[in-house]
Amino acid sequence: MTRMAATRDGYGQALLDLAGNEKVVVLEADLGKSTKSLHFRKAYPDRTISCGIGEQNMLLVGAGMAASGYIPFASTFAIFTERAFEQMRNGIARPNLAVHLCGSHGGTHTGTDGSSAQSIEDLAIFRTLPNVVVMHPCDDVSTRVLTMQLPALGTPSYMRTARNKTPVLYDGREDEIKIGKGIILTEGNDVAIVACGVLVSESLKAAESLKAEGIHATVVDMHTLKPIDGELIDTIATRCGALVTAEDHNVIGGLGSAVAEHLVANIFAPLEMVGVPDRFGESGQADEMLEVMQISAHYIALAAKKAISRK
Amino acid sequence: MTKSISDLEEIARKCRVEIVKMVHRAQAGHPGGSLSEIDLLAALYATRMRVRPDEPKWGDRDLFILSKGHASPGMYSILAEMGFISHEDLKSYRVLGGICQGHVDMKWCPGVDFSAGSLGMGLSFGMGCATAARLDGSDRRAFVMIGDGEMQEGSVWEAAMAAAHHELGNLKVILDRNRIQNDDFCEVQMRMFDIPAKWKAFGWNVKEIDGHNMTEVMEGLDFLEAPENCNGPSILIAHTIKGAGISYMENNPSFHGAAPNDEQFHQAMIELGEVEA
Incomplete structure (x- = not known):
């Protein structure tokens, strides 16, 4: 377990x-x-x-x-x-x-x-x-x-x-973790999901559900937002041709923005940004909040399909 | 080298000349608060600060933090007088690429220990320096100069409470109580009531002096250094005159942040004894 x-x-x-x-x-x-x-x-x-x-x-x-x-x-x-x-x-x-x-x-x-x-x-x-x-x-x-x-x-x-x-994802994998370097957690060629924090595990769940539909996703743990790992973004954008970002943060200004800033200056690929939709939260359990804010695995999977449709 | 009262007064006079020259040359800057603080800075640097002008980053130096960082001409003038920088460097005040940035900046100017310019920050920084000195087992001190208008920033009181809680006897504050802030007199902008009582209530050792009477300034600095006042942080409340030494700038809120014109500059040089009337 x-x-x-x-x-x-x-x-x-x-x-x-x-x-x-x-x-x-x-x-x-x-x-x-x-x-x-x-x-x-x-x-x-x-x-x-x-x-x-x-x-x-x-x-x-x-x-x-x-x-x-x-x-x-x-x-x-x-x-x-x-x-x-x-x-x-x-x-x-x-x-x-x-x-x-x-x-x-x-x-x-x-x-x-x-x-x-x-x-x-x-x-x-x-x-x-x-x-x-x-x-x-x-x-x-x-x-x-x-x-x-x-x-x-x-x-x-x-x-x-x-x-x-x-x-916990990294037991025994400590050597892979370096400031400024995103980590590929699972690989697929249809879409790349770039996530940070609590939405990394949600993104892995989304990738699982997409797999059941025949969609293969790359999932990246982008633990460092600044400096953003542009080299990795280029690699996955080239490989997958469509991206999703996922963060428990206002959709304005966070990871999604960091990835978008890099993409527009370097490589073309459609990007869907999953994040708190520019609104304040409320009291609720953690899992409930992910649903209310539309940032849970379900919404990440939906965004992935939308990104793919924009290729 | 022992400095007499008249020696210190002469240092301050020379600094006043440089302050007025700097803001006149730049046609910008803050003469009022530079002139109110300069007698205090002259005495502090010339008789108390354990520093090495040729080794400004010497690890066991006393630190001076000008929290009212806009009053930078005053600090630059004493740094030049002490030999940290040259008098030629003073011409770089507010000039692109110059070491004398508009507000004192530790990344630009030798002898500057804190990048100030935003009020309410220096006391906290000084507390950090004093805490580090204590952890190091060093006897270096952190001197911090704050302004009276600056005390309206709530963060000053966060620091005041914390420094007393931690009994930082190596933290020494000088308050330049010149009674004027940017827009007007402090009494108009935000009354501060009984300032000595406030600091006492926060757990500080407190003494009041006339910040332009060099004998009293020296007594005040003695107070800050006295062993009996090293049980916790101490503050010297120096009653000063904004624009002190230049008649038309004194007690004039207009010269908080404005430069003299050519005619006014000439008059200032006469008043400071640099040129004959």
């Missing part, structure tokens, strides 16, 4: 795994229990800085520490990273200080807290910042591996993690 786990747990584990590097510090804004930085805090209280419920301050404390030679990992809910956007822009991205920001509980998949907690624009806004790497991994293994690659990055980053458990 497929192991289920939350990406935020992979983040928490990675912080512990990184602790051997004495320059790694953790910054919290009263949500360490939720973002999973609490494990680091318990083990290394001297290297954990509580910033209270103050995200703007937290990010710039991180900037000051990065400028002083430390490697800060700051986390809060994805939605609350947004109130510190200008700090990220002016105090971190502009001077290119390697602060690593993690926004957990991203997307509508976060569920019953409702729309106030369901960030659907974080990937879009951070993607607009020069120097910032943007990621949204799909399982705890890839989250851990990508997080552990961050200290070597030398530039700031934003990573969205999710609250709820999703199928």
Whole structure:
């Protein structure tokens, strides 16, 4: 049976795994229990800085520490990273200080807290910042591996993690995971589905259902939205001739936009974008939200057929 | 090298000349807040900051964070006076490719420790520097200058609360209380009531001085460095005059962010003793 786990747990584990590097510090804004930085805090209280419920301050404390030679990992809910956007822009991205920001509980998949907690624009806004790497991994293994690659990055980053458990895809496949490189999970020549985060497993389900209809899909885990893996997009666009993107994020500005931006400048292929249809969410279970937002496997499969029909 | 009060006053006078020259040359910039802060910067840099102008990134240096980053001519003038940059470099203020960017920028100018320009950010950054120094076991300090209008930014108070919570005795703030912000007097734009009481209530050591009386400035800096005030963060509230030293700029909101014309420039040079009337 497929192991289920939350990406935020992979983040928490990675912080512990990184602790051997004495320059790694953790910054919290009263949500360490939720973002999973609490494990680091318990083990290394001297290297954990509580910033209270103050995200703007937290990010710039991180900037000051990065400028002083430390490697800060700051986390809060994805939605609350947004109130510190200008700090990220002016105090971190502009001077290119390697602060690593993690926004957990991203997307509508976060569920019953409702729309106030369901960030659907974080990937879009951070993607607009020069120097910032943007990621949204799909399982705890890839989250851990990508997080552990961050200290070597030398530039700031934003990573969205999710609250709820999703199928684990990468047990024993850690070596395949690299920042900036999408991963082909299943191969087919009719259509390519490019997904991130919680919609990667939905895309695999969609590919299964399409297979039953004789349609063979390539599914890509595009865990890094910026820099986008343009080489891989070219490869799958050439092979399949039609693409679908899938993300638990506003259809404006996220993965779909990143893929579209690459396609229009490089290669022609029809693209269907599955994402939150420019509306706010509501309270509901994670699986219910995927249906309400029309981003579940069913809708991804429909989009795939539409993309193929446009070839 | 010990500096006398008159030495410091002369440094500040020379900086004032450069400030006015910079904004006049660029026909843009922020003279008012540069002139209000400059006596404080002159004393701080000339007598307290442990820095190496020929090694600006020296790891154990004291840090200075100009949170009111638009008042950059003041900072550039003291950096030139200290030898971090040349006086020729000052001509690059607001010029394409110049190291003296409109707002102080750590990526462009040696001696600048924080890229400022957006208010309410420097204190948090300074807290990060002070936290890092403590983790390093270093005795370096983080000095942060903030403006009074800047205190209307809520993030200042996030940082104020957090720095006191963490008892950052190596974090030293100087408040340039010049009473004027962009559009008008602070009292008109947003009253701030009892400022010393606010900082005390947030857990800070607080002292008030006249920011243009060099003897008081030195006493204020003594206060920031005093061992008994290193139990937590300290703030020196310096009462200043926006545009100090140039008669027509003093207490004049118009010169928050405007340059003097040629006639006004000439008058300023007379008032600063650079040319004869």
